[in-house]
Amino acid sequence: MPLLAAIDPWILSFSAITVLVTVWMGFRSAKTSKSASDFFVAGRSVGVGMNASAISGEYLSAASFMGVAGMVMSSGYDALWYPVCYACGYLFLLLFIAGPLRRFGAYTIPDFAEGRYDSPLFRKIAVIFVLFIGFFYTMPQMKGAGVTLAYIFPGLPYWVGVVLVGAVITLNVALGGMKGITLVQAFQYWAKMFAISVPVFVLMAVYGGYGKQLQANFTADVRSMVSEGSSDVYSSAKAHDDIRRKELSDKAPKDQTWLSPFGPLTTKATKAAKIEGEAARPYSLLYTYSLIIALVCGTAGLPHILVRFYTNPDGVAAKKTTMWVMILIGIFYVFPPVFGVMGRNLFPELYNGVGAKGTDKIVLELPRLLNEKYGVLGSVLSGITCAGAFAAFMSTFSGLLVSMTGALAHDVYGRILRPKSTPDERMRMFKWCAVLIGAMAVLLGSFVEKLEINFMVGQAFAIAAASYFPLLFMSVWWRGMTLKGAAAGMLTGGFLSVIAISLTSVTTLAAGTDALAQSLSMFKPLIAFFAEHPLLRILCEQPAIWAVPLAITLMVVVSKLTRREVPPDIRMKMLVLHAPEKLGLKQEYIQEHQAGPGH
Amino acid sequence: MDSPKPSDDDHIHSESFLHELMRKQLKLSVACACAFLVALLGMPLLNYFAPELMAKRVGGFTLSWLILGVLFFPFVWIISFTFIRKSIAQEDAEVRDAEAVKQVGRSAGGQGRD
Numbered sequence: 196m197p198l199l200a201a202i203d204p205w206i207l208s209f210s211a212i213t214v215l216v217t218v219w220m221g222f223r224s225a226k227t228s229k230s231a232s233d234f235f236v237a238g239r240s241v242g243v244g245m246n247a248s249a250i251s252g253e254y255l256s257a258a259s260f261m262g263v264a265g266m267v268m269s270s271g272y273d274a275l276w277y278p279v280c281y282a283c284g285y286l287f288l289l290l291f292i293a294g295p296l297r298r299f300g301a302y303t304i305p306d307f308a309e310g311r312y313d314s315p316l317f318r319k320i321a322v323i324f325v326l327f328i329g330f331f332y333t334m335p336q337m338k339g340a341g342v343t344l345a346y347i348f349p350g351l352p353y354w355v356g357v358v359l360v361g362a363v364i365t366l367n368v369a370l371g372g373m374k375g376i377t378l379v380q381a382f383q384y385w386a387k388m389f390a391i392s393v394p395v396f397v398l399m400a401v402y403g404g405y406g407k408q409l410q411a412n413f414t415a416d417v418r419s420m421v422s423e424g425s426s427d428v429y430s431s432a433k434a435h436d437d438i439r440r441k442e443l444s445d446k447a448p449k450d451q452t453w454l455s456p457f458g459p460l461t462t463k464a465t466k467a468a469k470i471e472g473e474a475a476r477p478y479s480l481l482y483t484y485s486l487i488i489a490l491v492c493g494t495a496g497l498p499h500i501l502v503r504f505y506t507n508p509d510g511v512a513a514k515k516t517t518m519w520v521m522i523l524i525g526i527f528y529v530f531p532p533v534f535g536v537m538g539r540n541l542f543p544e545l546y547n548g549v550g551a552k553g554t555d556k557i558v559l560e561l562p563r564l565l566n567e568k569y570g571v572l573g574s575v576l577s578g579i580t581c582a583g584a585f586a587a588f589m590s591t592f593s594g595l596l597v598s599m600t601g602a603l604a605h606d607v608y609g610r611i612l613r614p615k616s617t618p619d620e621r622m623r624m625f626k627w628c629a630v631l632i633g634a635m636a637v638l639l640g641s642f643v644e645k646l647e648i649n650f651m652v653g654q655a656f657a658i659a660a661a662s663y664f665p666l667l668f669m670s671v672w673w674r675g676m677t678l679k680g681a682a683a684g685m686l687t688g689g690f691l692s693v694i695a696i697s698l699t700s701v702t703t704l705a706a707g708t709d710a711l712a713q714s715l716s717m718f719k720p721l722i723a724f725f726a727e728h729p730l731l732r733i734l735c736e737q738p739a740i741w742a743v744p745l746a747i748t749l750m751v752v753v754s755k756l757t758r759r760e761v762p763p764d765i766r767m768k769m770l771v772l773h774a775p776e777k778l779g780l781k782q783e784y785i786q787e788h789q790a791g792p793g794h
Numbered sequence: 795m796d797s798p799k800p801s802d803d804d805h806i807h808s809e810s811f812l813h814e815l816m817r818k819q820l821k822l823s824v825a826c827a828c829a830f831l832v833a834l835l836g837m838p839l840l841n842y843f844a845p846e847l848m849a850k851r852v853g854g855f856t857l858s859w860l861i862l863g864v865l866f867f868p869f870v871w872i873i874s875f876t877f878i879r880k881s882i883a884q885e886d887a888e889v890r891d892a893e894a895v896k897q898v899g900r901s902a903g904g905q906g907r908d
Contacts, residue, residue, distance in 0.1 A: 275862045283870050286830055290823040290877060406854025413851060455849060456841035456858060476842065483838045491834070510885070514878045521874050525867035532863050672820065766812060773815050775885040778806060778892055 201349040203563075205571060209578030210347055213386075213585040214363070220379045221367045221593065243512055247519030249377045252384030254281075254500065254524060256332075256591035257339030259531065260387060261584055262649030265555035267535025268545070269647065270460035271453035274535070276486055277649055278528035282521065284494020284656075289517045292495050295671045295772040297513055300781060303598075304498055304663050305606065311670050312678040313762055315610070320682055322606040324662045324689050325498045329599040329632075330639060331655035331696075332497075335648040336595070337361060337640020338555070339588040342648075343581060345551040346559045353551040354641040361640065364589060365633025368596045369626045383590050384523060390583025391530045394562045394576040398537055401565060403438045408536045411438040412450045440540045447546040453539070457483070464736070467722075468729040481740065482733050486653065489739035493656025496663030499598050510776050534558050550644035559584060596633060604628040642711060645704055654696045661742035662689030669750050671772055674765045680754030688746025695735040695742075699725070805895045818884060826877040833869060837862060 259281065266274035301307035305325065309318035337357045344356025399405065452458045457479035464482075465475035494500065538545065538557035541564055545554045558580050565573030604625040609616060616624070643651060666685045669676050702722045705715035725732035734741060754761075762768065764787075771784045805811055841848050841858055848858035855863070 272856075272859060272862075275859070279862055279866050280834075282867060283830070283834065286870050286874050287827070289874055290827050294819075294881070404854075408854070409856070409859065410851070410854035413854070413856070454856060454859070455845065456838070480838055480842050484835070487834060487838075511882055514882060518871075518874055518878055522871055525871065529864060529867065672816070766807070766809065769816065770807070770812055773812070773819060774806070775889050777885075777889045780806070 202347065203574050203577070205574035206347055206578040206581050209575075209582040210343070210585055213582040214589070217586065217589050218363065218367050222370075243515045243519060245377060245381050246512075247516045247523055248381035248384045250380075250500075250516065250520045251523040251527070252380040252382070252387070252590065253594060254520075255384065255387050255527060255587060256652065257336050257584065257588035258649050258652035259528065260391065260587035261339050261342065261555055261558050262335060262647065262652060263528070263531035264534035264538065264558045265553070266460070266647055266649040267532045268538040268554040268557050269448075269535075271448060271458045272456050273458050273460035273483065274649065275532060276483065277490065277653060278531060280487055280490030281494065282525045282528050284491045285517065285521050285524070287491050288495040288500070289514070289521075292667050292671060293501070293513070293517060294510065296501060296667070297510060298774070298776055298781065299768075299772050304496075304501065304667065305602070307670070308666065308681070311762075311768065312681065314678055317678055317682060319606060319611055321663075321666070321685070322602045324658070324685070325602040326599055327689065327693055328496075328498055328655050328659050328663075329595050329602075330636065331658055331693075332652065333592055333595050333599075333636040334639050334643045334646075335651035335655075336588040336592040337636060338551075338643055338646070338648050338651070339584060340592075341640065341644065342551045342556050343559060343584045343588075346556050347581060353644045356551075357640045358637055360589070360592075361633055361637035364593050364596065365629060365637075368593055368600065368633070369629040380590070383586050386586050387583050388523075388527055390579045390586070391527065391534075391558070394580055395530050395533050397565065397572070397576060398562065399533070401568065402537065402541060405533050405536065407438055408533075408540055409454070411440050411540050412454050412536075438540060441543050443539075443543045444546050447539070447543055461486075464725065464729040464732040467726040467732070470729060478729055478733055481730075482737055485733070485737035485740035488743055489653060489657035489660045489737060492660035492664040492739065492743055493658075495667060496659035497656070498659075498663070499594055531558070534561055537561060553647075555648050592636070596629060596636070599632050600625060600629040603632065642704065643700075645707070646700060651700075654700070657696060657737065657739045657742070658689060658692050660739045661692040661746055662686075665743060665746040665750060669747060673751075673754075674769050675754050675758070675761060676750060677754045677757045677760040679757045679760065680750045680752075683753040684746040684748075684750035687749055688742045691745070692738040692742045695738040699732060699736040806892055811892075815888065818888075819881070822877065822880055822884060826873050830870065830873050833866075 259278070263274065263278050266277065296307060299307065299310060301310050303325075305318045305321045308321035309315055337360070340360035341353040341356040344359060345351050345353050348356075399408075402408070403411075447453075448459045452462075457476055461479035461482040462475050465471070465478045470478070534557055535554075538554065538561050542557060542561055545552070545557055545560070548554075559577060562576035562580055563573040565576060567573070604621060608624050608628070609621050613620070662685045665688060666681055669684070670681060698721065701715060701718045702725060705712050705718040706722060725735075767780075767784055767787070770780050774780050837858070848856065850857045852860050
């Protein structure tokens, strides 16, 4: 039994406990909270600290926990934009969108779309992107699952992990309906925070701090420039800094490109086009800006983020909660890059691995190095980070599955296909939809082993940035928006980015010689095309820089053309969105709406 | 809702009130967003035009890494703290003003004020 012998009992037990607790909490919470309104009401009775922890717990997915570290290790400085913008996106949400939407009382983006334009039809259109963004967001969670299981059970194929975790969560959601209970989510935050920070502190105490580890790269690089290719560069760097550093393989980026801006992440396209040095820098700058726009605007357009702004007793508490969320996730995001930096010095073997054996598993594997010095300490810490990873992808996947299933069962089936269905039929449909979406997520997840976790989450953000963000931003601040303008902008921006992103991801998967690449061989000509047109490739891979302005322009132009269709009570709607809640305009608006012709 | 609204409510429902309300809110949000965007969008420019400066070493970090990987988070906290304090104060002032206008409206015998 070579497979069983290679399993580390500590890592296995920590992970198993996390899975059992998560599944058990899912079933328990399903018993205590029966309906969506229970969930919201329950939220209203909790304090600012608890709610802030819950929001943060829900937000930190496999991308934050595993992906950021993996990408910092593989791509260096440029990957830092991800954690920074994941956190800063919240600021944008706070400044422009959270307050008005809270006053309006729309729980989800489709709710808002319906209320703002008095159109149940628009709700059905808007709900499409819950599914699109959801699937793009579940793929990296599935990869996190595949990577983690392949690490715990060495030799297990990647796809088995994806199927196992996908099946467990899907069953859990279908049978119990894993609802986002505040206490569970709050606990999740602190579990992830503990799991990422404690191993970092121990590793830094043993192998040298954050700055020292980075300096090791710097010193080695300067020396390599001085002594031009001398083979003992690394040992001399080691003597100089007492930082242990293993030799990097050829697949690892060189120190200078890794440490400085505009490195491997942003030069993929230009490298394929054989543009090097100075000439490649403008392309990298463009890539960086497009990435920033996608991440900052995308946070505000993520379907599952806004909901929790309503689980506060009043607007002031909601704002204070946001402040604490930014502090909690900001502190968290300092840690994952440390793993990436240390991984480069201490565990460069991962540069040679692809997919599940690549840098995405550095958070899981790095602590095990401590076993060399302190017996089982490394295994225990590695078990803790594995538990954190399970918490991260299980909570995010189940949350996404619930909201996507809700969209499909409630909006698509309950309102579009069979509006006259009974509650029982809808309940049964919810279960079938959960199984259907879970199976689809597993299928998609098993294809994306070669894509980086963090990269895929960035793509989901880009789609949200080009579809929901313009819708929310413009609807809140511009009264001239019409339904047709909103729909035209959202659909064009959203669909064009989905297509653009899929084109580049497909070429990445089609490169190589494995079975998947062969089945995608019809996309091979696209690889050559992108190599000839690096600019087009960047604009496809990171579409936010053109898709967001395009969506907003379309919204303005089409709304101007259909000016007469501005909702007649727009002034009242705008008042509800912007006037302080204490003036009680919301109640007045509801009364007027009920008195007027119903819909 | 065919009956005419009581005149003392008219201020809240008036075009000028809404206009002023949105203008004030947008002004605060845009000011905070500008402070944030100048830093966020300025970073790549600094990296682009002043690479030597950004590669300077500070406690082992390059300056660019230190700013983006560590210092950026507290900077964002300061902006959001400022925004939250000011917007809460602004809302309170709006409520006070609206109520004061109501009082004036009543004592003036229900004259419309638009």
